[in-house]
Amino acid sequence: MTPYPLEGCVSWNMNTVCNYRCSYCTQRFLDDRKAWARDLPGFLEAFRRLPGQWEIKLSGGEPFLHPQFLETVERLIQQGRRVAVVTNFSSSPTVLERYAAVTAPRPGVFSASLHLEYVSAATFLEKLLWFKSFYRGPLVATCVATPAQLPQLPELQEIYQKAGISLKIQPQKEDRDVIDYSDAEELQLRALGGHNGTGRLEASFRGRACWAGARYLIVDHRGEVWRCYPARRARSERLGNLLDGSFRLGMQAQPCLYEFCSCTVPFQRGMVDGGRDVRG
Ligand code: SF4
Ligand code: SF4
Structure with missing residues (x-):
């Protein structure tokens, strides 16, 4: 059995707003792409009550576009939470400098998504190197491996690597399933490190004990809480709502129910029993 993870992680999709409209965005069919978490005192109080150590991983949409983004980050840090972010990295230098300063006591992973439909790989790298010169936490770049973009990714990964930035690849998804890549494309994806450098495209841990629901949570902008993304998609293992008092945190690892x-x-942090041995 995988041991109790000392630091839990909340993935908080704090808004659906985004300034980009990427052709492969998994959220492009959402009814409302202008929503954001409004009751910040309610969210902050709920996060404060979580027992033990937690990282709050902010994502969206584009989380930097939340109208009270930096204020929220500052309050979370003051609570003693580590703050990580997934961003398209389009914010101004002033805002990014402020983010680095505010998170300095407990900086989590800064994950910058390269969207080649909006920015060139060279411009993005230049900005990343500037940011890396003063950001105190780990920094990674990611890029969705659409079939059209896949051929240029090995070279880009090498250029980024030489500059000291890890460029991780994410398989393209359609309706949240990995698209049907050809065998040759799958080989290329694996050679590029697989999904987020995990070595796999998609794995199944069904039946294995997983701490998601107890030490990993998905929270949306309305406060709805799910065990993990596949649970949210299947509309099962909803854990209540952070804002109306119905949220109940799991207490132990439970079998995974998803294909x-x-x-x-959970995979990268060793929260899944035997997860690191699986290659999908
Ligand atoms: S930046 Fe991210 S959230 Fe925004 S449109 Fe592109 S993929 Fe979607
Ligand atoms: S292993 Fe299963 S329960 Fe755990 S995060 Fe993945 S899909 Fe969810």
């Missing part, structure tokens, strides 16, 4: 696991956090 495929699209969450990298």
Whole structure:
């Protein structure tokens, strides 16, 4: 049995707002792409009550576009939470400098998504190197491996690697399933490190004990809580709502009920029994 994870992680999709409209965005069919978490005192109080150590991983949409983004980050840090972010990295230098300063006491992973439909790989790298010169936490770049973009990714990965930035690849998804790549494309994806460098495209841990629901949570902008992304998709293992008092945190690892696991956090942090041995 995988041991109790000392630091839990909340993936908080704090808004659906985004300034980009990527052709492969998994959220492009959402009814409302202008929503954001409004009751910040309610969210902050709920996060404060979580027992033990937690990282709050902010994502969206584009989380930097939340109207009270930096204020929220500052309050979470003051609570003693580590703050990580997944961003398209389009914010101004002033805002990014402020983010680095505010998170300095407990900086989590800064994950910058390269969207080649909006920015060139060279411009993105230049900005990343500037940011890396003063950001105190780990920094990674990611890129969705659409079939059209796949051929240029080995070279880009090498250029980024030489510059000291890890460029991780994410398989393209359609309706949250990995698209049908050809065998040759799958080989290329694996050679590039697989999904987020895990070595796999998609794995199944069904039946294995997983700490998601107890030490990993998905929270949306309305406060709805799910065990993990596949649980949210299946509309099962809803854990209540953070804002109306109905949220109940799991207490222990439970068997995984899902055919495929699209969450990298539990896998990468050793929260899934035997997960690191599986190659999908
Ligand atoms: S930046 Fe991310 S959230 Fe925004 S449109 Fe692109 S993939 Fe979707
Ligand atoms: S799908 Fe992944 S995160 Fe969810 S319970 Fe299964 S192993 Fe854990």
